[in-house]
Amino acid sequence: xxxxxxxxxxxxxxxxxxxxxxxxxxxxxxxxxxIDSDFRWQGQAYILSGGEYAPVNPxxxxxxxxxxxxxxxxxxxxxIDMTIMATHCCYxxxxxxxxxx
Ligand SMILES: [Zn+2]
Numbered sequence: 001x002x003x004x005x006x007x008x009x010x011x012x013x014x015x016x017x018x019x020x021x022x023x024x025x026x027x028x029x030x031x032x033x034x035i036d037s038d039f040r041w042q043g044q045a046y047i048l049s050g051g052e053y054a055p056v057n058p059x060x061x062x063x064x065x066x067x068x069x070x071x072x073x074x075x076x077x078x079x080i081d082m083t084i085m086a087t088h089c090c091y092x093x094x095x096x097x098x099x100x101x
Contacts, residue, residue, distance in 0.1 A: 012091035013041065013055050045083070051098035054086040 021039045024030045030037055041056045062080040065073040088095050 009052055009097075010089050010092050010094050012089050016091065017041065052096040054089065054096070057083045057086050059083050 017039050021037075043059070044055045045053070045057065047053045060082050062082070063077045065076075066078050067073055086096070
């Protein structure tokens with residue numbers, strides 16, 4: 001795990017992915033001789049703007065049933081999904097340095 005120094009970027013997510021890869025390989029969960037193995041964070045976001053971001057961020061799911069014009073409520077749930085950008089690394093606790101923070 002990287003040290004918690006504010007000016008140096010950490011590689012916690014990449015290091016964790018590498019540890020998991022080694023673990024699954026060592027445990028034989030990925031059989032020897034397997035090809036095209038691919039390890040990635042589920043829901044990984046690629047952010048083009050400057051600054052430092054976690055590859056994966058907490059997601060919030062909102063559900064509700066809208067009122068109908070003439071009373072009652074919609075049969076189907078309405079949904080809003082949103083992602084909240086993490087301000088700190090969840091592994092080492094370092095604050096991400098944003099260009100326009
Ligand atoms: Zn970190």
